[in-house]
Amino acid sequence: MSVQQLTYPRPEKGSGFDLTIPRSPIVDAYRQSTQGSEVLHLRAEQALAGGNSRQVSYWSPHPIAIASADGAHLTDVDGRRYIDFTNNYTSLVHGHAYPPILETVDRQIKNGTVWSAQNEHQIDLAELLVERIPAIDKVRFTNSGTEASNLALSIARAVTKRHKILMSRFGYHGSLTETETGSFNHDYPATTYLGEYNNAESFENILEHHGEEIAAVFLEPVLGSAGIIAADREFLLRVKEAAHKAGALFILDEVVTFRLHEGGRQKALGIEADLTMLGKLIGGGFPVGAVGGPDDLMDVFQSSDLRTYHSGTFNGNPVTTAAGVVAVRDLTQKSIDEMEKLAERLKNGLAAAAQKVNLPFCVSHVGSLMNVFFSNEIPQAALMREDQAAMSRFHIAALNQGLFIAGRGLMAMSTIMDEALIDEAIDRAAVAMSDVAAEL
Ligand SMILES: Cc1ncc(COP(=O)(O)O)c(C=O)c1O
Structure with missing residues (x-):
């Protein structure tokens, strides 16, 4: 077997997934509420190759520009607050500005x-x-x-x-x-x-x-x-x-x-x-x-x-x-175990919310890390997913509800999160899922 003999889908853009989604009420609402980010994105495209220095920080129609971050939250340049479940792609295990x-x-x-x-x-x-x-x-x-x-x-x-x-x-x-x-x-x-x-x-x-x-x-x-x-x-x-x-x-x-x-x-x-x-x-x-x-x-x-x-x-x-x-x-076994319990709570809450609006849904999950999929089964790998239309819409719909997750569906807990925050995230995700269900 050699590298050349293996074939698999070539990603188009962004984080390895084509996140381009057609114009829709979800996208319109996003553009409307993130105008400051759009202005910065247009400026970025003039001086930064591809408009950024990090592929996963690009998505369509434009990424959000963050003005500040504290604890479990991000605030964008338009003053909107997000619960951050990327934690800089798992690296901020104690959240922002710990x-x-x-x-x-x-x-x-x-x-x-x-x-x-x-x-x-x-x-x-x-x-x-x-x-x-x-x-x-x-x-x-x-x-x-x-x-x-x-x-x-x-x-x-x-x-x-x-x-x-x-x-x-x-x-x-x-x-x-x-x-x-x-x-x-x-x-x-x-x-x-x-x-x-x-x-x-x-x-x-x-x-x-x-x-x-x-x-x-x-x-x-x-x-x-x-x-x-x-x-x-x-x-x-x-x-x-x-x-x-x-x-x-x-x-x-x-x-x-x-x-x-x-x-x-x-x-x-x-x-x-x-x-x-x-x-x-x-x-x-x-x-x-x-x-x-x-x-x-x-x-x-x-x-x-x-x-x-x-x-x-x-x-x-x-x-x-x-x-x-x-x-x-400060990353003790106790805090690791607590993050796992929060992830379990989040996973169950998201599954119940998806079921309510009849979206197929499953989660791959290990400890404080999870990835959501809008399919009945976890694919072999995220690049093999067949739920791209739902995932891309959910990514933007979640942002509209103040929930910041990775475009590929990754969600990572941090030690400063608690049950109340997870429940708030589930409520926000439920609204986003119902917006997605209305568009599919
Ligand atoms: C498993 C794994 N190894 C290595 C890297 C590369 O780390 P960095 O982005 O700091 O270069 C990453 C980044 O996401 C990763 O997920």
Whole structure:
């Protein structure tokens, strides 16, 4: 099997999904109430390529421009308030402007924001991660999950002297050309093999036939951007075994899933990765990424035996890492369990609301993460969804009701949410669903 042999729908625009919807009462109401955002979007299109710097922050007819954020809420430039269920795509696990992080960052920035020497906060954050994740003895920081992918790949290449990778179809490990192919059907990275998620045999076959070329297998313990689809423990264990048999590293991407357990999803499942990628929440709202692993692999950075060069002007900077220490410290197992209960409440409330207006509906759900679908069954991945007409309308209809969710239906809880807020969100979603039902 090779990358070129696999075919799947090529996304048109935006976050990998064509969010263009025809003119309708939902769209008219949206345009009417978000005129300030439209003006900024027109201006953005003059100076920013594609009108933005982040594909998921674009949607049709124009994205909302946010003026401020606090706790569980966003306020747009037209003064409209939204309950935010994206939490910057799962990274703000304590919501916006979390006071303990603000206080820490405020103290830090008065002492300088970055310098080209050691700072204690990055040591504190590294120690905290080593304490939390059994598979990690040492950590190295980057500025994004994408850079963590690149770093993990560099380590794997240095250790194995191989070049290629194996990942899951529909997997996402950041916008690195080697890994984008999982979702975006680029033809050019001849460096990447794709297996089928939750199908151990497909990974075993590729490793059996091409193992000697493969430096590492990258896997998300839960497919995130592909719609919150959990991996079976058995699948992960079999892929790890096959990777080791082939002499490749087994890398778990916990950029999103670290929020699912104090020690990451791997601890919850009792599996240890060779290398673990982290990002999002560990920066407390600031740009971050990290790779961690056991001493024998992370030794590629020992100055006495430097086998991988890694530098970065803002790596491990004191602002990000000070914020990250607070974010990780305050993410306790108790708060993780409470977020899961809120997600369960939200899921049940949304299902009841959909049923009331006869919309097909289902939810993929792991812990504090969920993805909604307007179909009777959860698709293999969000890119395979057949409910695009309903989803795109619901996205805009929800915004009209002051509910901010991802265009692909992702909803992530934060520790500062409570039952009353969830019930308010369900009420708003119910109105949005009834607007959608009227248009379909
Ligand atoms: C599983 C996973 N890995 C890596 C990344 C890339 O992280 P970043 O956007 O910080 O580059 C993401 C981002 O969404 C992700 O979901």
